[in-house]
Amino acid sequence: xxxxxxxxxxxxxxxxxxxxxxxxxxxxxxxxxxxxxxxxxxxxxxxxxxxxxxxxxxxxxxxxxxxxxxxxxxxxxxxxxxxxxxxxxxxxxxxxxxxxxxxxxxxxxxxxxxxxxxxxxxxxxxxxxxxxxxxxxxxxxxxxxxxxxxxxxxxxxxxxxxxxxxxxxxxxxxxxxxxxxxxxxxxxxxxxxxxxxxxxxxxxxxxxxxxxxxxxxxxxxxxxxxxxxxxxxxxxxxxxxxxxxxxxxxxxxxxxxxxxxxxxxxxxxxxxxxxxxxxxxxxxxxxxxxxxxxxxxxxxxxxxxxxxxxxxxxxxxxxxxxxxxxxxxxxxxxxxxxxxxxxxxxxxxxxxxxxxxxxxxxxxxxxxxxxxxxxxxxxxxxxxxxxxxxxxxxxxxxxxxxxxxxxxxxxxxxxxxxxxxxxxxxxxxxxxxxxxxxxxxxxxxxxxxxxxxxxxxxxxxxxxxxxxxxxxxxxxxxxxxxxxxxxxxxxxxxx
Amino acid sequence: xxxxxxxxxxxxxxxxxxxxxxxxxxxxxxxxxxxxxxxxxxxxxxxxxxxxxxxxxxxxxxxxxxxxxxxxxxxxxxxxxxxxxxxxxxxxxxxxxxxxxxxxxxxxxxxxxxxxxxxxxxxxxxxxxxxxxxxxxxxxxxxxxxxxxxxxxxxxxxxxxxxxxxxxxxxxxxxxxxxxxxxxxxxxxxxxxxxxxxxxxxxxxxxxxxxxxxxxxxxxxxxxxxxxxxxxxxxxxxxxxxxxxxxxxxxxxxxxxxxxxxxxxxxxxxxxxxxxxxxxxxx
Ligand SMILES: Cc1cc2nc3c(=O)[nH]c(=O)nc-3n(C[C@H](O)[C@H](O)[C@H](O)COP(=O)(O)OP(=O)(O)OC[C@H]3O[C@@H](n4cnc5c(N)ncnc54)[C@H](O)[C@@H]3O)c2cc1C
Numbered sequence: 160x161x162x163x164x165x166x167x168x169x170x171x172x173x174x175x176x177x178x179x180x181x182x183x184x185x186x187x188x189x190x191x192x193x194x195x196x197x198x199x200x201x202x203x204x205x206x207x208x209x210x211x212x213x214x215x216x217x218x219x220x221x222x223x224x225x226x227x228x229x230x231x232x233x234x235x236x237x238x239x240x241x242x243x244x245x246x247x248x249x250x251x252x253x254x255x256x257x258x259x260x261x262x263x264x265x266x267x268x269x270x271x272x273x274x275x276x277x278x279x280x281x282x283x284x285x286x287x288x289x290x291x292x293x294x295x296x297x298x299x300x301x302x303x304x305x306x307x308x309x310x311x312x313x314x315x316x317x318x319x320x321x322x323x324x325x326x327x328x329x330x331x332x333x334x335x336x337x338x339x340x341x342x343x344x345x346x347x348x349x350x351x352x353x354x355x356x357x358x359x360x361x362x363x364x365x366x367x368x369x370x371x372x373x374x375x376x377x378x379x380x381x382x383x384x385x386x387x388x389x390x391x392x393x394x395x396x397x398x399x400x401x402x403x404x405x406x407x408x409x410x411x412x413x414x415x416x417x418x419x420x421x422x423x424x425x426x427x428x429x430x431x432x433x434x435x436x437x438x439x440x441x442x443x444x445x446x447x448x449x450x451x452x453x454x455x456x457x458x459x460x461x462x463x464x465x466x467x468x469x470x471x472x473x474x475x476x477x478x479x480x481x482x483x484x485x486x487x488x489x490x491x492x493x494x495x496x497x498x499x500x501x502x503x504x505x506x507x508x509x510x511x512x513x514x515x516x517x518x519x520x521x522x523x524x525x526x527x528x529x530x531x532x533x534x535x536x537x538x539x540x541x542x543x544x545x546x547x548x549x550x551x552x553x554x555x556x557x558x559x560x561x562x563x564x565x566x567x568x569x570x571x572x573x574x575x576x577x578x579x580x581x582x583x584x585x586x587x588x589x590x591x592x593x594x595x596x597x598x599x600x601x602x603x604x605x606x607x608x609x610x611x612x613x614x615x616x617x618x619x620x621x622x623x624x625x626x627x628x629x630x631x632x633x634x635x636x637x638x639x640x641x642x643x644x645x646x647x648x649x650x651x652x653x654x
Numbered sequence: 655x656x657x658x659x660x661x662x663x664x665x666x667x668x669x670x671x672x673x674x675x676x677x678x679x680x681x682x683x684x685x686x687x688x689x690x691x692x693x694x695x696x697x698x699x700x701x702x703x704x705x706x707x708x709x710x711x712x713x714x715x716x717x718x719x720x721x722x723x724x725x726x727x728x729x730x731x732x733x734x735x736x737x738x739x740x741x742x743x744x745x746x747x748x749x750x751x752x753x754x755x756x757x758x759x760x761x762x763x764x765x766x767x768x769x770x771x772x773x774x775x776x777x778x779x780x781x782x783x784x785x786x787x788x789x790x791x792x793x794x795x796x797x798x799x800x801x802x803x804x805x806x807x808x809x810x811x812x813x814x815x816x817x818x819x820x821x822x823x824x825x826x827x828x829x830x831x832x833x834x835x836x837x838x839x840x841x842x843x844x845x846x847x848x849x850x851x852x853x854x855x856x857x858x859x860x861x862x863x864x865x866x867x868x869x870x871x872x873x874x875x876x877x878x879x880x881x882x883x884x885x886x887x888x889x890x891x892x893x894x895x896x897x898x899x900x901x902x903x904x905x906x907x908x909x910x911x912x913x914x915x916x917x918x919x920x921x922x923x924x925x926x927x928x929x930x931x932x933x934x935x936x937x
Binding site: 206233361364365366367368369370384578581582583584585588589590593 | 710718721722725726758759760761762763764766784787788789790793
């Protein structure tokens with residue numbers, strides 16, 4: 160038997176106290192006391208069908224999708240975002256400058272975004288599609304080329320197919336917000352943090368004891384038939400629902416930067432090399448630009464950030480060209496990487512065809528780093544709660560799938576809500592949400608697991624695993640059907 | 655109700671029952687079970703289930719899972735009409751509503767004007783009412799009444815009649831189905847529908863529903879269905895078609911597949927659960 164609902168609710172409320180910082184809890188208590196002294200009852204919350212916490216890529220596409228579907232357009236929906244969304248609305252960068260937060264969007268994500276009328280709002284001149292990937296093992300040199308191959312049936316299908324679209328996250332969120340503003344009907348509370356979430360109360364004609372009530376900094380209270388946590392890695396909604404998120408920190412940081420490449424040799428290919436410290440990837444942006452995602456140890460990440468632009472560029476070029484031993488040595492230098500590279504490159508054979516064009520510039524202020532984590536929530540749903548995006552799972556960025564998984568979650572959750580609405584189901588009831596978890600959990604888990612194992616496999620520098628590894632990549636490279644399977648996965652078509 | 659009681663009228667006896675205290679009902683039933691459609695042993699069995707009605711992992715899980723298919727079936731019935739079905743303000747009468755699984759869902763649909771849901775068990779209705787209170791959307795649209803169909807006042811005009819009269823998993827719990835269906839007829843609008851679901855009375859059905867569902871899978875609590883009382887589809891069809899004024903019988907068979915849920919399976923009405931719908935003549 161399940162524990163009596165009241166007990167589990169009380170537990171949840173208590174768990175939430177851990178989430179709210181002490182001073183906030185005190186503030187809430189104080190507020191409550193003042194309510195008691197003035198009116199003896201708490202102001203009753205405003206009732207919503209969907210309250211979405213978090214206006215990142217996942218949250219915004221959820222709202223755009225709900226508003227653009229006829230079946231769900233009658234739902235009363237709200238968005239809460241702690242950041243000021245006017246900055247997203249007015250986001251603009253001059254030509255030749257790119258945000259360092261970029262994601263590769265799979266054709267599946269793009270198709271979904273098109274369907275909800277959001278992709279049309281993106282600034283396409285800032286999006287770069289690519290049809291080829293070059294992935295290789297930094298230690299053994301084993302390579303796997305990921306260009307789409309002509310299928311044996313001779314249809315020509317598969318040639319010139321896009322693997323993914325490189326895009327600034329801000330370009331996506333700006334476009335989504337434009338679509339939401341165009342559709343209207345979303346109560347947006349931005350620049351405001353969720354101060355607390357607790358369960359509602361029972362009155363004479365209404366029993367909201369199973370409804371989450373979200374409280375904002377300005378004292379506004381909103382009861383949610385369905386509370387969606389699109390609130391990122393440290394999801395307060397997940398904490399409220401008492402859903403544990405398990406995983407580990409990789410003890411790695413992702414260093415990002417916007418790079419200018421030597422235009423002559425620049426190809427629209429994604430490059431990724433597995434180094435013992437983690438993969439380094441260079442992804443094509445429009446023109447002669449590229450974006451860097453280099454996962455490495457926190458110490459090396461700090462070092463990278465401290466270097467002069469010229470030495471930073473030298474180390475990035477080295478990362479795609481030199482042996483891992485040379486690279487490790489260059490990391491130890493305080494400065495002067497640029498001269499080291501010139502000298503060492505002369506003695507290192509590498510195939511110009513298979514490495515990215517030389518970095519000749521780095522955008523000022525674009526070098527930054529983020530800690531990398533592996534997290535997967537135990538489930539994505541609770542009574543009147545659903546999690547999407549990074550709130551549900553955080554993946555190693557090596558496959559560039561994090562944001563895409565979130566889009567997949569949203570697409571699935573909206574499909575689930577549409578079904579519930581058209582069949583008279585309560586969209587927040589756990590029973591109604593079951594098909595959402597059933598649809599997404601295993602798919603995400605497989606992808607999370609594969610990326611995690613890739614990371615671990617390639618973090619080993621010597622020993623039998625390395626031999627197997629080179630065999631593995633070479634074998635994969637030789638087998639077209641297997642490779643196409645991998646590419647379909649990468650393009651989000653396989654799952 | 656104000657009309658004087660005629661002892662020969664089943665309907666009037668039931669009017670008396672509606673306002674009578676419970677022990678009177680029970681006494682009465684002990685003498686004459688044939689006058690009410692409601693079988694008292696069935697009622698007590700469902701009372702025992704009342705507390706778990708809304709537990710998603712409880713014994714009503716199969717009904718919860720089947721509920722969306724009921725709406726699909728009603729849509730199929732409406733789509734089969736030569737004239738367009740009403741798209742707004744639909745009136746539902748849900749008989750034997752239990753904890754309100756169907757009644758709540760019908761009331762939530764934007765095209766629904768009102769749902770009247772009745773059940774003879776006060777315990778079950780208390781569960782239904784308490785649950786409906788959790789959804790602010792239902793307040794104005796859904797009303798529960800502790801009565802049997804015989805206890806409901808007859809509609810005075812077409813406005814009081816219903817677009818859809820539903821009898822989900824009810825027929826097999828009723829002792830005298832033919833009388834019961836007779837009692838339902840005046841409540842349906844011309845052009846309206848009676849929709850129901852039940853299990854086919856065949857050996858396969860007995861095997862799949864009675865043995866598999868009740869004993870093996872353990873999801874349907876033991877004793878829920880007395881298969882002797884199942885009405886098979888031909889019988890229902892015959893009943894309706896014999897009466898003047900009914901048309902367009904619709905059938906949809908559904909089978910519960912563990913791991914996949916309820917699936918629509920053509921011609922499976924001879925095997926497992928099936929939906930049956932019939933339309934009242936427009937006049
Ligand atoms: C270095 C790095 C590289 C990456 N590269 C890729 C890539 O190439 N491809 C890819 O697909 N993915 C990539 N990712 C992952 C991708 O950025 C994330 O998966 C994506 O941003 C998650 O979107 P989200 O909407 O789920 O969460 P977020 O973007 O984290 O949004 C959550 C939102 O919730 C708000 N919020 C949080 N708490 C509260 C609160 N209490 N009240 C109100 N609002 C709140 C936050 O302000 C935020 O706006 C990368 C990640 C990193 C770190």
